[in-house]
Structures are given as structure tokens and as C-alpha cells.
Amino acid sequence: MECIGPTISKEEIKKLNKILTFSPEIEELSVFFGLWKNPARLKIFYLLSIEKKLCVCDISEVLGITISAVSQHLSKMKAYNIVKYKRENQTIYYYLTDHPLNLKIKEHFIDSLNI
């Protein structure tokens, strides 16, 4: 079905379209939210906010998914600077970064969870 009668002016439409057609900031935000729409990653975030540092193996045990799956989640989170890691002997510990969006997610969404 065609769009015959928009309720805002052609100019307004053109202006808004221009603003939004190429908007890297929105794309970036979208990717960022994409990371949080996954319950496993939300849980990892929650765990790391409590325990400060954990290894892949710990998280795998707690969440009940394979180490491989956890590693892949962490790798995605690492790519967006949500977590970092440091090695201590054989164990690689992951911990949350102080990425500004991280802080917002924690403060406004995670900390208010009633669990």
C-alpha cells in the first residue's frame, strides 16, 4: 500500500530523513543494546558486578552453558570494551571496564534488579 497522506510536511520528512539516514551514533547505540538483549550476557555482567573477577570456567558453571559459549560471549563483550581480562598463571580473569555506557547500564538497570 502506498503512503498518500503523511501528516507532516515534505520538508519536515526530508529533514528528519537526512538526520537519520546515516547516523553512526544510532548504529553504535544499537550494537550496544544488542549486547544486552542476550540474557546470558546480562547474567555475566551481573556476575562480574558482584564478583569483580571471574574466569570462563566459573561463569560456565554458574550459567550452565558450555565454556565455549561463555568464551564467545566474553569475546563479543571484549570487542565492545565491556570487559577486559588479565592472566594469572593458567587462569584468565575477566572483569568489567569503566566504559561510560557500562556505568549507565549498571547504575540504571542492573543495580535495580531485585534478585
Next chain:
Amino acid sequence: MECIGPTISKEEIKKLNKILTFSPEIEELSVFFGLWKNPARLKIFYLLSIEKKLCVCDISEVLGITISAVSQHLSKMKAYNIVKYKRENQTIYYYLTDHPLNLKIKEHFIDSLNI
């Protein structure tokens, strides 16, 4: 590969597992973030925060996607109480609700977009 040596105790693992295995709040949050991981829905949200009310046809023009696609996005957003609508003659206008998570998203993420 098996997990032989977790770095936290069996009790700690069991406790955390119990907390997280069934956690409707996290599932809910996950669904909510899922709504914003889509750039089109982020843009719709942004548009509605500027224009206050818009019809499917307006949004379709601005975003350059079919009316059908917009309608489906709005329907998903409606289901989670992000938008409501009211009919005025033939036109159905959508507008943002004051859902508390809505306000947080707007205040902390949308308003700080530099576009």
C-alpha cells in the same frame, strides 16, 4: 573440554546458579533491551521523542522502509508498552508512553545523542 578448576567455591557457584537460573527480571530486561537493539526502532523512538505523535505513514517516509515493516515494529513496541496510539479520523497516531524504563532510555541514551 571439562571445567576442572573453578576459582570460586562449589557453594558460591550453587548460590549464584540458584539466583540466576530462574530470574524473570533478567529475562524482562533482556526483552526490553532487545527492543532497542534494532536501529529502526531506535529511530522511531527518537522521532517520537521529537515529534510527540506520528502515524505509520510518516515514519515509513522518514525511515525509508515499508509501512508494513513500520507497523510491525510499532506493534512490538506497543506490546511492551513503549508506545500507545490513538485514532483521529482515519489516522492512527503513535506516541511514547511514560513507562519508567522508557524514561531511562530517553534520558540516559537518546537525549545524549549528538544528531
Next chain:
DNA sequence: TTAGTATTTTAGTAAATTATATAATACTTA
């Protein structure tokens, strides 16, 4: 240097997401 532990990478698959096109529905107004 070799065996053992920890983790990542790769490959494959099932499920979810997002878009389009088309059909159906809802309402207005001539």
C-alpha cells in the same frame, strides 16, 4: 620438553529476527 589445564577458534546447525509482498480489516466520507 612433555603432560596437563585453560581458553579460544572453527564449523555446523537450529532458532530468532527483519524485511517484503500481498491479503485482510477498519474507518471515513462522498
Next chain:
DNA sequence: TAAGTATTATATAATTTACTAAAATACTAA
């Protein structure tokens, strides 16, 4: 009531996601 406009619902195809299993890599410590 019939024609026209606006919107939603349904079916489907393409893409993305998220998991597992197995192979590869990285490091430690005997």
C-alpha cells in the same frame, strides 16, 4: 452503501544469533 485511505495480519525469504562439539592454541609446572 461503495470507494478510498490507513493500517494490520499472514506468509515467506534472507540474515543474524547462539549454541554445541571438536580442533587448535597458550601457558604452567613437573
